[in-house]
Amino acid sequence: MSNYNLNNPFPGFGQQPAAGGYEKALENKVSTVMKTVYLKMFLALLVTSAVSLGIVAIAPQVLMFIASHTWVYWVVCLAEIGLVIAISGGIQRMSSTTASLLFYLFAIVNGLTFSIIFVAYSPVSILKTFLITAGTFGAMSIYGYFTNTNLAKFGSLLMMALFGLIICIIVNIFWANSTFDWIISGLGVLIFIGLTAWDTQQIKRMAEMSPNATDGRLATIGALSLYLDFINLFLYLLRFFGNRN
Numbered sequence: 001m002s003n004y005n006l007n008n009p010f011p012g013f014g015q016q017p018a019a020g021g022y023e024k025a026l027e028n029k030v031s032t033v034m035k036t037v038y039l040k041m042f043l044a045l046l047v048t049s050a051v052s053l054g055i056v057a058i059a060p061q062v063l064m065f066i067a068s069h070t071w072v073y074w075v076v077c078l079a080e081i082g083l084v085i086a087i088s089g090g091i092q093r094m095s096s097t098t099a100s101l102l103f104y105l106f107a108i109v110n111g112l113t114f115s116i117i118f119v120a121y122s123p124v125s126i127l128k129t130f131l132i133t134a135g136t137f138g139a140m141s142i143y144g145y146f147t148n149t150n151l152a153k154f155g156s157l158l159m160m161a162l163f164g165l166i167i168c169i170i171v172n173i174f175w176a177n178s179t180f181d182w183i184i185s186g187l188g189v190l191i192f193i194g195l196t197a198w199d200t201q202q203i204k205r206m207a208e209m210s211p212n213a214t215d216g217r218l219a220t221i222g223a224l225s226l227y228l229d230f231i232n233l234f235l236y237l238l239r240f241f242g243n244r245n
Contacts, residue, residue, distance in 0.1 A: 026208060033207040033215050033222070034145070040100070040223035044107040045230065051111025056118045063115050076112050083109065087224060096216025103220050103227075110231070117235075121242040129241045133234040140193055141226065144200030155198040161191050181239075188236035196229045 055063050066072050083106040091099055117126060144151065165187055172180050203222035210218050 030207045036219035037222040041227045044227050047107040048111040052114040055115040080109050091221050099217050099220040125243040129238045137230050140196040141200045144197035151198045151201050158194045185236050185239040192229050192233040199225045
């Protein structure tokens, strides 16, 4: 699944953060928004994991149906993309509650597709890769939050690389070259490591510039962006560290 980075879903705000006597209040505001972002992202990951594990443990027939009917898998994937587009495109018109509900619905649907990895990989290797992903994601998100380097120029390159990656994936669906698949996986890891840092910085800066009324929606769109970074990074790392059943 591709990452939808939302450069600025709330256009029209000023480009300079508050200064002077407002600095402390601004710092607290940004901290509150970022905590909400990470909380929503964490809850979404829990939802996705619970749905995936629930299907494997309680309803394996659903898992086998999805695995044996390719069209069902692709329908679910298209539903995921539709939800991401709906959230990112309609965030300004939605209430904070509606945006959150759609986000968690997306996490549920993503859990359906994620259940497939339990067919392909051993549970131990999945857990190991998850821990590696969590450590890598955490390190890059911390870097993106605290660095004084403007990552905007790198973000533009990463987005172009992401579109190139999507094209390569489509080409390899028909070519089915295993070596090219490994190259794609390596590029995917690098791209989403970079996007994690960039997205974190973007969310922080939007929190600095946004009015308080938009904080709830900003937290949801930020959580969605980082959730997608985490999920994609995990999937690409799984190709390197996962042991197939």
